Amino acid sequence: MPDPSLSLVELEQLLERIFLNHGTSQDVARSLAANCAAAQRDGAHSHGVFRMPGYLSSLASGWVDGRAVPLVEDIASGYVSVDAAGGFAQPALQAARALLVSKARSAGIAVLAIRNSHHFAALWPDVEPFAREGLVALSVVNSMTCVVPHGASKPLFGTNPIAFAAPCEGRDPVVFDMATSALAHGDVQIAAREGRQVPPGSGVDRDGQPTTDPAAILHGGALLPFGAHKGSALSMMVELLSAALTGGHFSFEFDWSRHPGAQTPWTGQLIIVIDPAKSPGHGFAGRCRELVERMHEVGQARLSGDRRYRAREMADREGIRLTPEHLQQLQAMAAGVG
Amino acid sequence: MPDPSLSLVELEQLLERIFLNHGTSQDVARSLAANCAAAQRDGAHSHGVFRMPGYLSSLASGWVDGRAVPLVEDIASGYVSVDAAGGFAQPALQAARALLVSKARSAGIAVLAIRNSHHFAALWPDVEPFAREGLVALSVVNSMTCVVPHGASKPLFGTNPIAFAAPCEGRDPVVFDMATSALAHGDVQIAAREGRQVPPGSGVDRDGQPTTDPAAILHGGALLPFGAHKGSALSMMVELLSAALTGGHFSFEFDWSRHPGAQTPWTGQLIIVIDPAKSPGHGFAGRCRELVERMHEVGQARLSGDRRYRAREMADREGIRLTPEHLQQLQAMAAGVG
Numbered sequence: 001m002p003d004p005s006l007s008l009v010e011l012e013q014l015l016e017r018i019f020l021n022h023g024t025s026q027d028v029a030r031s032l033a034a035n036c037a038a039a040q041r042d043g044a045h046s047h048g049v050f051r052m053p054g055y056l057s058s059l060a061s062g063w064v065d066g067r068a069v070p071l072v073e074d075i076a077s078g079y080v081s082v083d084a085a086g087g088f089a090q091p092a093l094q095a096a097r098a099l100l101v102s103k104a105r106s107a108g109i110a111v112l113a114i115r116n117s118h119h120f121a122a123l124w125p126d127v128e129p130f131a132r133e134g135l136v137a138l139s140v141v142n143s144m145t146c147v148v149p150h151g152a153s154k155p156l157f158g159t160n161p162i163a164f165a166a167p168c169e170g171r172d173p174v175v176f177d178m179a180t181s182a183l184a185h186g187d188v189q190i191a192a193r194e195g196r197q198v199p200p201g202s203g204v205d206r207d208g209q210p211t212t213d214p215a216a217i218l219h220g221g222a223l224l225p226f227g228a229h230k231g232s233a234l235s236m237m238v239e240l241l242s243a244a245l246t247g248g249h250f251s252f253e254f255d256w257s258r259h260p261g262a263q264t265p266w267t268g269q270l271i272i273v274i275d276p277a278k279s280p281g282h283g284f285a286g287r288c289r290e291l292v293e294r295m296h297e298v299g300q301a302r303l304s305g306d307r308r309y310r311a312r313e314m315a316d317r318e319g320i321r322l323t324p325e326h327l328q329q330l331q332a333m334a335a336g337v338g
Numbered sequence: 339m340p341d342p343s344l345s346l347v348e349l350e351q352l353l354e355r356i357f358l359n360h361g362t363s364q365d366v367a368r369s370l371a372a373n374c375a376a377a378q379r380d381g382a383h384s385h386g387v388f389r390m391p392g393y394l395s396s397l398a399s400g401w402v403d404g405r406a407v408p409l410v411e412d413i414a415s416g417y418v419s420v421d422a423a424g425g426f427a428q429p430a431l432q433a434a435r436a437l438l439v440s441k442a443r444s445a446g447i448a449v450l451a452i453r454n455s456h457h458f459a460a461l462w463p464d465v466e467p468f469a470r471e472g473l474v475a476l477s478v479v480n481s482m483t484c485v486v487p488h489g490a491s492k493p494l495f496g497t498n499p500i501a502f503a504a505p506c507e508g509r510d511p512v513v514f515d516m517a518t519s520a521l522a523h524g525d526v527q528i529a530a531r532e533g534r535q536v537p538p539g540s541g542v543d544r545d546g547q548p549t550t551d552p553a554a555i556l557h558g559g560a561l562l563p564f565g566a567h568k569g570s571a572l573s574m575m576v577e578l579l580s581a582a583l584t585g586g587h588f589s590f591e592f593d594w595s596r597h598p599g600a601q602t603p604w605t606g607q608l609i610i611v612i613d614p615a616k617s618p619g620h621g622f623a624g625r626c627r628e629l630v631e632r633m634h635e636v637g638q639a640r641l642s643g644d645r646r647y648r649a650r651e652m653a654d655r656e657g658i659r660l661t662p663e664h665l666q667q668l669q670a671m672a673a674g675v676g
Contacts, residue, residue: 078416079446079616108417111447111612136583153637164575174578176571227565233514233642236629237502240512244504244625245474247618252632272610274449278417280585287582291574294590299491304571
């Protein structure tokens with residue numbers, strides 16, 4: 001018998017029930033469920049239903065406020081700020097999104113600075129929708145201390161991803177979402193769970209020695225930046241933009257030790273949106289298509305987001321497959337016993 | 339006898355005379371001389387006086403217009419566009435700079451899109467001055483086809499650097515300027531000239547085979563992106579922002595073969611400037627200092643721009659040292675026989 005499969009809407013509704021059942025508001029439940037279901041649909045398993053126990057455990061710990069109401073501040077013609085009030089970043093983005101888009105279309109560029117927020121999800125779901133509206137978006141978010149700066153001996157930075165999305169004529173938007181660490185934290189967790197080694201150069205153990213054992217990285221060890229000093233400099237930039245600029249916390253500034261079960265980093269997030277319609281000359285999306293065509297011509301078969309689009313297409317056709325155990329676990333969570 | 343040394347002003351004046359003597363306008367001469375002298379002073383030799391023959395040869399070829407007058411367009415409250423009119427990017431930035439800063443201070447964020455421009459210099463001199471005025475700046479510029487996209491077999495991207503600058507309380511701004519290729523083009527040229535090998539993973543030869551011979555990379559070979567697929571995705575982003583968004587040319591779109599001696603890439607440049615005074619909470623520069631102090635505490639002795647600051651300090655004290663041969667070569671250029 002094949003694994004059970006759900007439509008995107010069915011999975012969203014199931015996850016929404018789980019969040020509601022664990023004390024979040026309707027807005028928060030909808031926003032987190034949409035993000036998590038989209039990741040599962042796109043085969044981005046490290047940010048899919050795999051994350052649900054971490055969400056629930058963080059909510060139960062009192063570390064994150066599942067009923068927080070974000071406070072949107074209209075600062076200037078290109079600047080929106082949101083105090084997420086100790087809640088998640090995704091509902092904060094939703095609350096400010098329309099204002100951000102309207103400013104970007106009017107000023108040509110606008111920035112959204114989210115602070116006092118928890119981000120526990122993939123970053124591409126935050127930027128891809130802007131590209132579907134014809135806008136270019138760049139976002140950074142810091143996380144929790146687990147990456148050793150290049151040349152240092154102890155961890156300080158988070159995995160600090162950078163995500164980018166741009167509209168592309170005749171195809172899905174060009175989107176990437178990269179940890180500035182050698183590996184994303186979720187991928188290390190999944191490798192540990194599955195008993196796989198991680199590639200050399202990914203991390204160090206508790207003594208600062210190179211290791212390929214994901215458990216040694218997770219328990220007292222740390223990750224390394226990707227691309228040595230360059231990835232490390234980008235990670236520093238992410239700290240400055242996500243925390244210093246927004247008024248949020250650096251990855252090393254919070255301490256969840258008094259909240260057993262807490263897993264969500266309490267930091268900040270920055271999103272820059274540009275309206276390419278302001279650009280002179282040729283249309284941006286057509287130019288993007290030209291670049292992608294040339295990338296294919298020189299032999300780059302697929303772009304970084306294309307694996308997600310292929311998984312999405314299959315899920316749209318055949319549903320989102322879950323193992324019977326996963327589905328049962330989710331149903332138990334929705335019933336309040338998970 | 340020690341090598342001759344010049345003050346920054348003396349070197350700027352010498353370089354300015356050279357540019358004027360080779361047909362540039364006063365504005366262009368001043369702007370390029372300041373950039374090139376600053377690179378030499380800071381020990382950034384791949385963009386210092388080493389570049390002068392390339393500038394002059396490009397000017398002589400008629401490929402770049404040394405007397406171009408940039409046309410500044412005030413597009414929207416956060417958007418400035420400049421048609422560099424086939425001239426250099428630095429005078430285009432100078433022409434639009436005051437408007438860009440005023441928009442960033444008013445809107446909170448502003449973008450400058452330069453097109454139809456030649457950039458043959460380091461990128462950090464373009465961003466560092468914004469940080470000295472208390473602003474955060476991010477710039478990207480594409481260049482000329484010499485980098486193989488990750489997973490491809492032929493070069494397509496340029497070295498496509500990303501530069502970032504942020505004000506930092508009690509010290510020089512935090513600045514980085516990184517090629518998204520494994521090495522900057524100038525560093526490969528210098529290695530070739532000095533007969534040194536480049537690190538493994540930097541490039542391929544004309545048959546697409548890995549090589550550490552800089553000559554094999556320069557003659558028919560190509561560079562690789564830094565950090566595999568991640569650096570490659572960033573390089574793609576730089577093409578999109580610098581060329582597609584500005585209305586400029588992609589790195590693969592120009593052909594200087596009919597202009598013997600031409601070396602300057604004819605592309606575009608994007609600069610995003612953010613005013614952190616719009617940020618709620620603590621002052622940005624103080625928060626930046628906190629991060630840098632913590633980076634030192636965990637063992638990162640110096641940041642990526644610090645080597646330049648140390649060289650600058652020494653040059654301010656002892657002058658900028660040039661070999662007698664270099665000084666003679668520059669003086670000959672200034673006299674019109676170089």
